[in-house]
Amino acid sequence: MPARSSVVAVTLPWLVRRGALGFWHELPRCVVAGALGLATAAPLLVAMIAALPDWILAATTVPPALALTGLVRFAAAVARGDGPRLATLREVDPALALLLAGGVSLAGLALNSGGGAALAGAAGAAGLLLVFPYALAYGALRGRRGLRAVRGGAILVAFRPSWALTLVAMGCLGGFAAAASAGVLAAVVLPLLLAITASQTLGLLDEIDALQGRA
Structure with a gap:
């Protein structure tokens, strides 16, 4: 058991570094892709500032x-070192997007x-973040869509x-930096x-595939 913990401690930073280096090598296109993705959140931001009804907020x-489902495909190409193309941003997953938005x-x-509903909402939000x-x-x-992607996650x-x-935790730090x-x-x-x-996911999938191959 200690040996496995050691492997994890070494592997996780390496995977983070691989993802960060892939991002750095494709920095201009990554920034453009990020800006295009963020632009789609403008209606949501307006709805929040204007305190519009909940159904409008949900729609936005x-x-x-x-956009996020397309952006993550772009990021997957970055992590694999495949030379990402901005056209990849159009390869969206409507089913997964609706599940996420819902x-x-x-x-x-x-x-x-408030009350018990707020507790359930907090639990649901935590599940979404994880x-x-x-x-x-x-x-x-892996080319999975909708519920199959959620199951894999x-x-x-x-x-x-x-x-x-x-x-x-890294997402929280990134959010603080953006704010x-x-x-x-x-x-x-x-x-x-x-x-x-994407880099972490590649590492996990490789490990799971190796374990299944030895089974």
Whole structure:
């Protein structure tokens, strides 16, 4: 058991570094891709600032969710070193995007309701933060869509929960950096985090495939 922990401690930083280096090598295209993805969140931002009705707010979560499924395919190509193309951003997964948008909307509605619903909303939000990054990356890397991608993401979280928690922590740090820069760094942080997520997912899938091959 200690030997396995040692392998994880060495492997995780290496995978993070691989994702970050892949991002750095494709920096101009990554920034453009990140900016295009963030632009789709403009209606959501307007709806939040204007305090529009919940159903409008929920509807405006769909465009950025769709863009995210395309952006993660771009990031997967970055992590693999395949020479990502901006045209990849059009390869979206509507089913997975609707699941993500619906989950975010329901969690937000529950959190705003207070009481027991808020507790359920917090649990749902935590589940989204843990599962959906891997679901997005798994779907992009293995060509899985909708619920199959979510199932794969959940399996990856269960296989190595500490990595999922680390990814959430990095996401929080990235969010703080974007907020501290008044949003300027958001176009950098988003594709960087997705490239790291894709790199981690590749590592997990390789390990799972190796274990299944020995079974």
